[in-house]
Amino acid sequence: FYLTPPQVNSILKANEYSFKVPEFDGKNVSSVLGFDSNQLPANAPIEDRRSAATCLQTRGMLLGVFDGHAGCACAQAVSERLFYYIAVSLLPHETLLEIENAVESGRALLPILQWHKHPNDYFSKEASKLYFNSLRTYWQELIDLNSGETTDVKEALINAFKRLDNDISLEAQVGDPNSFLNYLVLRVAFSGATACVAHVDGVDLHIANTGDSRAMLGVQEEDGSWSAVNLSYDHNAQNEHEVERVKMEHPKSEEKSLVKQDRLLGLLMPFRAFGDVKFKWSIELQKRVVESGPDQLNDNEYTKFIPPNYHTPPYLTAEPEVIYHKLRPQDKFLVLATDGLWETMHRQDVARIVGEYLTGVHHQQPIAVGGYKVTLGQMHGLLTERRARISSVFEDQNAATHLIRHAVGNNEFGTVDHERLSKMLSLPEELARMYRDDITIIVVQFNSHVIGACQNEE
């Protein structure tokens, strides 16, 4: 079984999406030029989600990737809801009041977010009322709490993450009279999702990360070469600090059973996540909810299964680790991706491949004859080869697609091997998950001119 190059391309490009920040008067005053995103499923259905939106009541742009496990319900819910929680957390008191008054009097709401969605990125219609009510409760509390201080982005991100996870948990405990919704909120709570979210506002870049997706900055050095800067830490067993944290939060007696086979309680890979109430609720609560829940839940062995050595919940948190970075002109792009990418590619290669892709041929190291003895024939051969290499870049109009092509198709020499690509993409559904994970990538391109200008103003 063999896929032709056009077939490969149509698979790779099925989910690709690009957004360019619109220009006004021929100028783009945003520090973001735009972004490319894409995802390649390995699970059926895919458990990864992605989101991107522009904040309309505050400045800034939000982008995030969400890696679901034990189903896609939680990742889906987080991808729909998290940005609203963040946006609300960032809103000034007056705007919150204005919104609340509008809801109260049935007037049209100020739009809070402008979404940038691929047609396949859907929102659940049934739950929107429920989600909205939870969100409204949140902002009402924020209004009551009015601290009078200006909102700190870092704090807002942490609050939004924690609040959403809390709401997910509460909704599942309370349940819903509508049986479909009731089942939905339970599925959301019992499945899990990691989140890696970027908030870009001018030169201020915040990354809030929960779990093992990753954010990486592509930096162009003075000599034109590319290097990678990590803007998040994986929350998993490979991260000593994270293991340390988990151990600190539980009695010494559990030390041995907390992390087994590089997994939390021997079960979960990420050490932080949304949902996953099996790692958060007490055993009693879990039993009560499952028993009173719908039959589908009751029949599910996974939900009924209580993790071993489960003594002092919660074992899991959705609280993100927030890293601040002030953008510099040499910071050309940001890659947000789920672990499916990072398992197959080193970040240094990611930086190089995206960097070369975005800058195009021009920054391919130029050839100079210098003092060497080169014949026309040799030069011709060299140039034809370079051209062939470049043409693979031009196959993709989307940096994320280009990266996926490399992630899936790279051979040992670091170049895309069509045969390998064809094999990997034609794996039957049940086998695909054994060779690769879902991959979701967002590549954000920065506007160096604007960033440089901001720097000079200071």
Added chain:
Amino acid sequence: AARMFLRLLSDVWWRAANPKWRRMTCSQRSTSSTTEPHPVSLPAQAQVVICGGGIMGTSVAYHLSKMGWTDIVLLEQGRLAAGTTRFCAGIVSTARHMSIELKMADYSNKLYRQLEQETGVKTGYMKTGSISLAQTQDRLISLKRIASSLNVMGIPCEIITPKQVAQLHPLINIHDLVGAMYVPEDALVSSANVSLALATAASWNGVQIHERTSVSHVSVQKGRVTAVETDRGQIQCQYFVNCAGQWAYELGHSGEEPVNIPLHACEHFYLLTHPLKEPLASNLPTIVDPDGRIYIRNWQGGILSGGFEKNPKPLFTEGRNQLEIHNLQEDWDHFEPLLSALLRRMPDLEALQIMQLVNCPESFTPDMRCIMGESPTVRGYFVLAGMNSAGISYGGGAGKYLAEWMVNGYPSENVWPLDLKRFGALQSSRTFLRHRVMEVMPLMCDLKVPRWDFQTGRQLRTSPLYDRLDAQGARWMEKHGFERVKYFVPPGKDLLDLDQSKTFYKPDWFDIVGSEVKCCKEAVCVIDMSSFTKFEISSTGDEALESLQYLFSNDLDVPVGHVVHTGMLNEKGGYENDCSIARLSKRSFFMISPTDQQVHCWAWLKNRLPDDSNLTMEDVTWKYTALNLIGPRAVDVLSELSYAPVTPEHFPSLFCKEMSVGYANGIRVMSITHTGEPGFMLYIPIEYALHVYNEVMNMGQKYGIRNAGYYALRSLRIEKFFAFWGQDLDAFTTPMECGREFQVKLEKGMQFVGQEALLEQKQNGVYKRFTMFILEDHDTDMDLWPWWGEPIFRNGRYVGKTTSSAYSYSLERHVCLGFVQHFDEKTGEELVVTTDFINQGEYEIDIGGQRFQAKAKLYPFSSLFTHRRRKDEEELSGYQRE
């Protein structure tokens, strides 16, 4: 190494050529090259200051000094011949499409040939010949057309077979060739040394040359050049010549009174190699392979090869000045297609070692033709720049023509196609230039088929009806930035096919235009002709009439409401402009001229009208939309829309009335159509344009009205023997030579410009005669179509060239218009052309090397058209503009 060599040579030359200067500066020069003191202080004044020490500046200085002007200062910001001139490939090629370009190149070649002898400076002149290769039949046709022109100019040239190519050049792969053109007299030179030689000769004649002196701006007072400001002080002068090459645009904009010189630089790459094992002979012909987009010449036993890629890299858009062009980045990836073409053409070169890839910027212009002449706004400000990478080929001739222009007031040839005044401010946008030159540079190698149009820099000036017409299938061409309709594609036709039609034969639009023509002849058509240049000239007293009577050859003292066709002649009686003037009132006139006259005609009149506040001239081109209602039913449409009698009895030909059309009032209606067909021109204030157009189309429906374009107009006017300015008529053509004596009132009671010359011609006869040719044995479907520039043969001898041609749908024959001269069979001397001489010859027209029999006529086929002509429709005043 090449650069070093030239630098040394420049030093050597200065020592040899300028002993006085050597004494003063030789010691410093040899010890330090960075802190050279300036040898001689600048003069406080001079007659002429030339800016730019490249091939153009030195050639202008050389020719001016030869013509006796010696009070000249030439300023160069870096070193002489250090800019584009130093890097250019040094190919002198006469294979040019346009006759004026061909003449310039031919003169340059002859000049360079003897330059070494004249000056003692080694110019590296080597007669090698050149071979232009054709990979396709179309290319071969294009070459054959050039060969026909070269041959009648007396430049040896032949079309040869691929086998002959192999005999002339040992390395060429001929397998993909269908033929070639060989020009044995073409040559190679060292371009920098040619420039230095010209400078040497000029300095002998007294021209002062100052290097390392930059011009900051040119001072202007009362519209005249008064002085040049440099970094070393001011020079007062009467004339300034901008030969600043790719910096000419910026220099033009540096003064308070900007001079628009539309050109833009692109990177240009060529390759130098080490010598072959068996070094190439220095007299090996230069190869031009336009289908491969490359040229190849021998260079010091190796080769020099460059080309014009499809994806040029424009540069200096923001305008960056550099003293000397440093060798810009080599870009091998960019050069790859050209290198592939080179190795395909000469596979044996694979083992040849590379020496260098040279990146040398060249400047390009919006229409691929160079820029020369005087600024329309600043008198005494001359320009010579924008050579489109043919600077060496044109250098000598261009310098000569510009020198003649300055000294005599006009060059000895018609240089309108190169005149700076063909452009206006509208072509000076940086963005426009950047986009346009990216199209122009690849065009250097592209096949030039009849009636191709530029694709970039479009939709700049449009009629208010543009969208309406476009939606109805209009196909557009551009003139002076204005979009004009070629023809309308009927619904259902394959549009893509038509747009890509590129052929020397019968074009795809043949039937489309045919049906438009038919409609013009049998019903009524509308053509949007808004691009015409329109001026209003008025005065409080009789100043307007008096001035115009002096400037125009026809009698303008006509009753109000009359329209007069008249030439705007120069002192030699030649047409500077051809226009129609309506007398709106006793003291105001409405003047209509060809589209591309907007700048030239304005400058001509401004410079000659008295400086009188009672006399005003206004450019109202933008204020009016012009609709041409052509056809026998035009009168019905107009009368229904205006409720006014417009039949010939009430509205005879050549009248102008203001009337209402539909709801719109104040429409200037003229009973002319520029085609000889009955009908009207409607000059509509632009806000009424859409209304009037809609009314006309609605009302016209029952008379079978339809849209038509300029191609139909062209066919109509050519079969009626109407000449148009810019193609048939130029500054070297008088009304006497084109059968328009009736448009001249020699006895109008006062003097007018050109009167003496015309009187002289009337007495002694003319030396060329505008003639109409009907092709006899030409098969419209199978044979090559005529275009313009085809040689005309009378009894087997060359007598002139065609200037325009079209297929006449009524005659069902091709009609060519052109000028016939009479050369003495023995001496070649030009003799008077009489009517008998025209009528008593057997004629042939050479189209791409094939001759077709033609019937010559001095008057249109009136009989063919009389049955449709109204009794008093006497628009014999054959005149047309496009």
